[in-house]
Amino acid sequence: MKLYHISYNNLKRRKGKVIFLVLGLVLGIATIVTLLSITESMTRDIEDRLDRFGANIVMVPKSENLALSYGGITVGGVNYAAQEFAEKDLVGIREIENRENLGAVAPKVLGAAQVMGRQVLLMGVDFAVELPLKTWWHLDGTAPAGSDELIVGAEAAATLDLALGNTVPLGGRTFTVAAILQPTGAAEDGLIIGDLHAMQEVLGKQGIVSLVEIAAFCRDCPITELVLQIAEKFPAAKVTALKQAVMAKMQSVELFKAFSYGIAGLVIFIGALLVFVTMMGAVNERTREIGIFRAIGFRRGHVMQIILLEAMVVGFLGGFLGFVIGNLIAWSVLPLVIPKGTFAGVNLSLGALAILLSISLSLLASLYPARKGSSLDPSEALRAL
């Protein structure tokens, strides 16, 4: 017979009370786990969207003279050509310290050209990289399959009276309109977009890149860190993070996170109060028993051990079940919160924390009842006999 046998047998005897206590803690812990899991899933969802939905870093040539209009650049200026990058140097982007946080790297060449008697802005892109980044582009027609196919912006198509399948003479070559870009409300509407190398040839800019869009998301480090690392590699470049989009989305998540913490704190407080009241009641009910323990020689510490051990078991059960149930709720509720969102998965560290929190709460809430019980004067307790 050891003290834990007494705790264990008492818990077994008071199943109803134990279930009630565990439920109180499960409620608190499950709420926290649910909210945190949903927040985690929301963050992941934003990461995925950012990965899928475009660049958040733009690298353009450093210049004090040029005004910017697309991706931070306006073409046609007299000094423009001198400021551009060599395409072969772009491998340096993949050599930065946080290279694993880089997604797509999309180089572009920009330049003005005479098309059917009009001055038009041409953009050369690597369609294999560009199209997955520009998920908001809706094409009438098919994505260009070869280097002699073009996408024409809605406004440019209207101005030049171009339709699908039309041919466009450019720099001595003939290109076919493979797709018309539906209006985006952005600079793309006035562009003619072609294959990077073909456009370099048309514009006489072989091996030259005007700007680079980079899709990156850094969970564990600020995006500004990535910007700095790229800027270090390209001293002649002006590297800018499109932080606003990320920040706005992250701010929403942070707000939700703060709200979650607030709710979780409240629920935990109620749970702790529940444990406290129930434990106080249990200790009062056990006055006679505690009197017997003390009369046969148990020290205060022994009585406290018995009560706190019970609290620990209850706390562990509450934490474990709360974690499991919280994850189940998060998993089942997530599709309602984030349409097409995916569950972030079971976070074992969160599980360990949840169990630790539950045990701590249970112990804290039981500390006063345990002290009160253990401090009972044996003669006072024995009056109840």
Place this chain on the structure above:
Amino acid sequence: MPAKENAVNHLIEIRDIGKDYQAGANTVSAIRHMNFQVDDGEFISIMGQSGSGKSTLLAVLGGLNHPSRGQVLVDSLDIYGLSSEQRADFRSEYIGIIFQSFQLIPYLTVLENVKLPMAITGISAKEQDGMARSVLAKVGLEAKADRLPDQLSGGEQERVAIARAIVNRPPILLADEPTGSLDSETAAGVMALLRQLNKEGLTIIMVTHNPDACHHADRTILVRDGLCLTQ
């Protein structure tokens, strides 16, 4: 622990003790003034009417209730000179208590109830088991070791309470009305068991209001209104 007092030959010595309680604005004396000694191996009965102070006296003797005045020396040790925790250790080592109405722990089996005082000792599980079964055999309940208290008769519960009180082999056994809730036949059996334990060397102090129970004792102390009338 405080030093033991010299030149005391008695196992227990009660010196001028008194115990007062506050009842509102009034002070009530449960024990007004008592002096007596108990020698090693004695079987003492303390007899008196309800409210005479005999149960309070037993609690004071057991280190459970601090007297308002006077000293209780056990084996020359002033037990109320000890701290509360030291007194708990003293009870564990020196005193076995049989409570009125048995007071067994309802969710522990007979064997576990008997082992209870050993839960705070360093005795191994195997040794605990051996000691508990041996003492259960002594009180004739070895076969019911795995029952719960409410599955036993009153006399059997009393025997479990006795087994629990003596399992740690304390030198002193305090019994509060051990036959109070038993029929006469069962009570006689319990008294015979106590007598047997006394013959084996256990010092017993028994509180009772039953004159028949006193016949088993070596000596009876009559208590009335918080005073010892005869010894």
